[in-house]
Amino acid sequence: MKLIISNISGIPIYEQIKQQVKSAIMSGELHADETLPSLRTLAKDLKISVLTVTRAYTELEEEGFVKNIQGRGCFVLSRGSELLKEQLVCKIENSLSEAINAARVAELSGEELHRLLDILMEEKTDE
Amino acid sequence: MSNILKSVKLDFSLVRPYVKTICFTMVLPAVFAAINRSLLTGISFAMCFIAMTSGYTFSITEKNDMERLYSILPVRKSELVVGRYAFSIIMGLLALIFSLITHPVILSSLGETVSTFDIACAAAVGIFLFALYTVFQLPGYYKFGSIKGRVFMYIPVAGFLATLFLITKIPADNSGWLITVLSSPVMLVLLAAVLVVIMYVISILVSVKIVQGKEL
């Protein structure tokens, strides 16, 4: 698994680790039952504090992506990717309802809104 | 190995680079003995010289700020102090033994007769003088350091000059108790031994007190 820590992004290091572990789970790079890199080794390799990695791993565990087994490491849970998907779907729903609300105010029809989405998606794929 | 022995070993490794210089300084007293045709003067001179080197360990540790090393080693400060005394005594004894062998050989080759009694006397005087110098020097170095306390390096010189003066005085002053003591080697050695032990004990206690009270 690839982990890149940026010092200038302004995002806390533990958050960067969390995000990258999550996207590795999503992309299938990290499978269920695979272990995350050892906490202390990761801290050494990235030259960051052990407590920072501990915080990232603990929060990932609290959010249900991994399970920490004392003395054996941090395992990716099988429902990790589903969980992430659920979270993302939820996020999409929120954004879409926001868009719908805005469309209402702007008096856009449902059809026009659909078309807008299609155009945007086409632009994204073109990129 | 006891902590005191370890401290002695550490002191040896401190002065190791200076061993040649120290050995060389032992040649001069032999020459002095030959010129003066006197074993007693030679030995007194030798003990004066070796006592002058007792500040080496202090100046090396001071130069390299090695108090910091001593303060992290797992030994008591008192053990380091006793080790330093032991080291200085060993150096003194080595110088004494070397001189007690070389000086009589040189003197005999010059036609002087050196009796066992003379050698025993010289040994007792040598030990006594060396102890007398170092029991003042070491607490002085501990208290003031080797730079501020360099005046203590010259204690042996003053002592040596005083000894020379006394040696010339002794035959003139032949009425006192001194003659009784000097005429009996057993008394002489006993008196010297007791004095030496008492002086060292007091000196070590004073040094330990100084070191324990020191803040770095």
Add this chain to the structure above:
Amino acid sequence: MNNYLEVKNLSKSFDNFRLHDISFTLPKGYIMGLIGPNGSGKTTTIKLILNMLKRTEGEVKILGLDNIADEQAAKKSLGVVFDSNYFSDDWKVSQVEKSVSVFYENWNTQRFSELLDKFHISPAKKVKELSKGMQMKLMIACAFSYDAKLLILDEPTSGLDPVSRDELLHILSEYIEDGEHSVLFSTHITGDLERAADYITYISYGELFFSGGKDEFVDSFRIVKGGREELSDDLGKKAFGIRDFATGFEALIKTEDIKLFAHLNVEPATIDDIVVFTSKRGEQYE
């Protein structure tokens, strides 16, 4: 025993300086940075821990052992690195080992020579021929050769080039990797600690300002920036320090006060920012 170093209510009075009521705890397996401007009491704290100075009050426990009553036992498991080396200049590196190893029953000669290899130190070189960085690594090699559980470093990075500083941090992270060793590290160059330290103890003018997790420490402060006209009285009261100049100002505030100044430019603070602003409390410079 889970705490490798416990300092409780440590105080020391000098004629012109007072270290007052310092307490902190370093658990096993972590790195703690001891920070503060020069003259704030970092070295005094370390000297008190090592019993090089006599404390006026308080208690120090090294691996659970009292630093005075059990001094010898405690020092068997303690490694110390000072800002300059404490060996005789004339010793060869091999002589350093001979002189020091006798004092430690568990000295591992093989480990020492492996470490020399790793640090590229030639055993035939004299101590005075080694660079400052090399001398520091030699002190570390000694401490590692008797498997010191707690390593205390006093200003180890002052006077070191960036390469040696980075090497040192790498050595320290490796050292604590197994979770059985801890490091107390005093420095005024806090950039070194920004990433590697787990805990921060910040001493300012002889008083304890903070001791705890580094992330927590850094997170609890923010830097606000704005034009001079935006420098309100309210901000003046909340700020730990304000740097005021012709075209604007910068101030350090507590993260909890961030809402009050949301209209201004707010940035995360670095350890350096925190030390600089809190040490200038009440006075404006420029």
